[in-house]
């Protein structure tokens with residue numbers, strides 16, 4: 001369980017990026033975080049793992065208040081938070097397997113991480129995750145030889161290799177085509193369902209957010225202006241979040257967005 005209590009962030013420049021954010025994310029829940037550019041989505045995600053220091057408020061993961069931790073304690077706590085990035089953040093010259101295994105580095109004593117001495121269990125887990133994301137045959141390829149969709153699959157496997165308690169996902173599909181985007185969202189959703197893992201996904205694509213999230217949080221100018229189920233995201237709510245627009249065009253002619261895809265029975269092996 002993740003809990004945010006009155007979390008605010010004002011940058012040194014005076015930008016008030018986030019104001020009194022309060023919500024809880026229970027185990028297994030996938031939250032789609034939407035809102036216009038500059039609404040504070042990245043700030044919110046980054047406050048949770050303290051890549052950005054909140055100006056006030058508290059953030060708790062399980063029994064740990066993240067906002068109260070020293071640098072050293074924070075390093076340990078960050079093991080429990082898997083991150084998936086828009087630009088994948090892979091080490092290009094390393095293999096797929098080495099990139100996935102790097103998810104374990106935070107758990108190792110310094111000398112073992114220096115020599116990259118991974119245990120048999122670490123390696124077995126990495127193989128099984130690569131199999132889950134459909135990349136078992138690519139484990140020995142260099143990351144720079146992969147397509148965008150394949151890179152993001154490696155990013156997902158690396159985050160899961162950490163055995164995290166929370167996934168923070170920052171625009172995972174922004175650089176991908178529509179079909180690959182759906183495959184990536186489906187993978188993230190099923191990974192969360194299988195592990196009872198909570199996730200917050202910062203995503204610009206409203207339809208993808210609706211289809212693959214259990215809950216939507218809408219930010220506007222640093223304030224949470226919507227928090228509810230995907231099917232409650234009406235045109236009026238979209239206008240509250242983004243401002244005036246003809247939302248029927250977004251949803252297509254029948255006015256609905258094929259919501260709430262059930263990830264069960266989904267073929268995870270589709271290749272990107």
Ligand SMILES: Nc1ncnc2c1ncn2[C@@H]1O[C@H](COP(=O)(O)OP(=O)(O)OP(=O)(O)O)[C@@H](O)[C@H]1O
Nearest residue numbers: 011012013015017036037038039040041042043044
């Ligand atoms: N490092 C920073 N220093 C000063 N202001 C910042 C910084 N990062 C973000 N901001 C400001 O905080 C506000 C929220 O930005 P943020 O990047 O969190 O929004 P966002 O919703 O993620 O936007 P986008 O969808 O475009 O990525 C904006 O006004 C932005 O200019």
